[in-house]
Structure formats: C-alpha cells, structure tokens
Amino acid sequence: MNFIIGSRGRLGQAIAEQYPANEVTCIDRAVYERWAEPDSAAAITAYFSEYAHAGAVVYICSGLLDPRLPAQQLHDVNFRLPQNIITAVASAGIRVVTFGTAMERTLTSNPYVQSKLLLSQFVESAGGSDFSPAHIRIHTLYGSAEPSPFMFLGQIMSALRAGIPFEMTQGRQLREYHHVLDDAVAIKSLVGNHAEGIIELSHGMPVSLGDLAKAIFKAFDKTHLLRLGALPEPTQENFGHVFERPEALDGIAFRDSIESVVDYMKKQITA
Template sequence: MAASDEVTGDRDPRIDQLAGRRVLVTGGSGFIGSHLTAALVDVGAETHVLSSAVSSVYPHRLTALRSAITLHEGNLTDRTALRAVVRDARPEVVYHLGAYTHVGKSWSRIDECIQTNVQGTVNLLEALDGTGYTRFVNTGTSEIYGAIDIPFHEDDRPAPVSPYAVSKHAAEEFCRLGSTARGWPIVRVRPFNAYGPGQSPDRIIPEVIVRALRGDRLQLTQGRQTREFNHVDDLVEGFLLLGVVEGLEGQLCNLGCGQEVSIQQLVRTILAVMGDPVEAEFGALPDRPIEIWRMYCDATRAQDLLGWRPRLTLEEGLARTIDWYRSELELPTSPFVPGFARGT
C-alpha cells in the first residue's frame, strides 16, 4: 500500500483530538493525501475522502483502507457534487489537498489549473459555508514562492514561475480573503518537497531508487539546483497538528525541514545508502528551461505555533523508502514502477 505501513507510537498527543471527529480529505488518493488518510484512520477519526475517480477502479493507494473510510466520488469543479459530499460527510475538519499538480505540464493545461485549483477551492469553501466546520486546512505549495531569495519565509512576496504555482497562489488568496473578510476558520500551509513510499515514479527520488535497483542507466542534469526533502510521515504529522492546534485561524505556515540539498548531493546520498549499485551520469541531460535554482524554507513559524519538527533524517527516510520500493519490485507488477515490472 502507498500509505506508511508503520504506525508511530510516539505521535504528538494533541493529534488524538481527532479521534471520533468527522474529517474530510480532498485529494486523499494522492501521495501525501493517502498517507494523511491512513494516519487519520489510525488515530480514530471518522474519515471521508473525496476522489474524482471511484466507479471504474478503486484508488490503489487507498485499497488497504477501503473498509475503514468512506469514499465519495466527485470533482472539485462540480459544485452540486461538492454540496452533496459536504451534506453527507458533515465534516468538522477539512484537509484540502485536491489539485492539479503537474508543474511542467501546467503550461499546456492552464484552464485545468484554474478550474481545479482556483474554482475548485472556491467551490469547496462555498459548499462548507454555514455548516459549522471548525478547521479548513488549505494545501499550497513551495512552488508559490518562485525564484526569490532563500530561505523562503511566509512573509516574502511570492513570484511564481508556472501556471500551476500561480493557480495555487490564487487559491490560497481566496482562502486568506475568506478568513479575514468572512471569518472562516482557515489555515494555509505550504509543504515543501515530500518523498516516501508510494510516490509517483516520475519524481526524482523514486526514479533514482528504481533505476538503481534495476541496474538501469541513470542519466541526469548536472544537479546544481537545490531543494529540501521531507519524509511524508513527518509532513503528515504537521498536517494533523494543523487540524487541531487552537488559535491558528488566518495563519500561513511553511512545513519543511529547511535543510538545503543539491540534486547531485541527493542522488549521491541515495546511491551511497544503496551501496552504489550504479553510477550517476551527471550532465547527460540539459537543465530545464525554467528552473528555480534554490528552494528551501524557514520553518520557524511551524515550530513556534505547532511545536513541530521533522523526526527523520534524510538518510533514515531514504533507507525506509528504498526498502519499500525494493519490496514493490519483488511483485509481478506495481503501479508505482510502471515499465519496471519484473520480467519487462
């Protein structure tokens, strides 16, 4: 399953406030959303998930949770469907992660970015208006900041460089407006790069791991750009706290470790943890035409308001992730390593 199989026994006790509460997760079949959904089930929340595709194939990341959650089919762009979901779920806490998320492809799918990320967020907020919900956690993205000075701080003026980032910023602004002008109980969060079990194979960490496990060629750019990387379990704990800590309404928080790592350093670390099974070919691919060269956050606000800090070092998190993908590659097929199924 995509969500973490390990249940942490030392979670923050404040998270137990979610036990028995009705919680709605949009985007719950996604990477972070599925791990969040599993954590909510574990804590004892009455967990409802909104997914745009249910009828034909049950979302793979949620299969193991099927008997423990209520799955609602609906699209964020469908106002009628959202009203029905809100009516049926009657959520007290809402984690809004549903979005169009592909940065590169957003240039050719601008309308979808606007409809899903902006109009979809507004539709959900309007469906919830007057229902008595106590907390709406809106998920932004580190991409909102764009190419500005690092480390990124919540008070910085964003300069997004993709349609995806612009649309997420616009959605976030509607949330800010709803909080300040209407008094809606909204908290905004900007999570920084996540990794862990069940991540899409086109992301850098699973791609490097799978190619290394298979002994395939590993062609990369020079890897000069920097990012920070956060294990999904750490980010999920931050999300859970954002749903229960009092007095956060109107706040905007970065969620990340704030430790800058170049892509080249990251790849070398992954391969070292694996025993260097292949050699990375840095410079074999050109840099992207539009690149944010340095990206990491100042997470002081989350530390102060939530008492939250990541628990896992990069090496610890990578070791767990490598073990998970190694197990996936032992299966006849895996949706998380398409094209790399055993025997192909």
C-alpha cells in the same frame, strides 16, 4: 468529524491515519468528481449539510502534480475544486484545509505551481472569519508508496531498476524532503491549533539534489550510472534560499532527509 478529499493519495492516507476511524470520512471520488464545475455549489452544500456539522474539517488532499498535464486540467483540480468547496461551506462553520507547494514563490512559470499560487491567493482573500481556510505549503513528500514516475526519486528508481545511466544537472537545486507521516503529524497539530491563512510546512533542513542523488546511487553501488552535469542548469530554480521553520512546528520531529530517503528507496527497490 474530519472529511478527506483525495484519501487514496499519499498525503490523504497519511492524514486519515492520524485520527480514529470514527472521526474520519473519506469522501468517495464519485461524490466530488464534478465539484470543480461552475454549477457545483448546490451539490457541495447539500453533501455537507447532510453529513457535516459546525466545527468539521475538510482536508482537500486531491490534486495533480505533473506540470506536463494540460493547464486547464491542473487549474480545475488544483484551484477550482477547492475554491468551490471553500465558497460553498463558508457560512456553515466548516473549516477547509488546502495544500500548496513551497515553490509557489520561486517556480512561477510552472503550470502546476501557477494553479497552487492562485489557490493561495484565494485562501488569503477568503480569510477573516472564525472558520477561515488554511493553505499549507508543503515540500517534496516521500514514503508509504512508490514515488511518482515523473518526480526526481521516481526517475532515479527507474534508472536503478533498468541499470541505465541517470542524467541530471549539477544538482545545485535545494529541496526539503519530508516523510509523509512526519508531515501528517505536523498537519494534525497545525489544524488542532486552529492555524489559518498561509502556512509554510518547512523543517529548514534542505539538501541539494546532487548530494541526494550521490547518496542514493552510492547506497546501491551504482555510482557509475550517475551523470552529474549531463543536463543544463535550469534558469528558474532555488539555488540558495533556505526556508525557515515556523514556530508553530516547534516540537514536531522530522527525519534526516538523506538517510531516510535512502532507506525508503531501498525498501521500494527490494519490495
């Protein structure tokens, strides 16, 4: 059985769709909303003792992405919740899969990234058993729903809909954009092959934010709204590092980022 925490989100929904309905349990938020608290071990153990058996997989897809949220809130949801679950089920033969960000090694001053970095360090320290947890570092996801308003694509969408200028840096930052369904297929494959520890879910085909923005605004015939260079360059960013595609992802197909993102944005704008 596969248990999904955070099944209403983009990633949780996509992972759930990879399995037959009788092999997935989407845990209601009311069940786990207090599992980040210090005294939650008994409740977590009781739940999985009743519903799970050895060999079950728990996908922890819940998480907060907005770095503007209070640091403690990010810490509780992104670190404490998965930490408590991993600790509670460690002796039950249940595998836990957590998710982080590819930016854990670069944007270390970001409160969101800090919470995920703590989680990856905990997962590394918890390894060494037949049911060691996995921490999959993912890149920027799109597809299946509108982009979050605070994300780059969400900000572009707001500008396009309102017909107002979109100010950004020169756009030299490099990003990998992954369609969420492509990543869901990759994640199922990784888990099926008993991947554990820290895993980079990278396809190795980054695009610059500037090139992506230019392609999107051109597709909508709105290039006059794009203000490249209007904002200062960030001091801590990825301007040159290209992530390597791990051998574990051989045979997994990923869509062309710019073409697919443009198509996705068109569908969202006209929906």
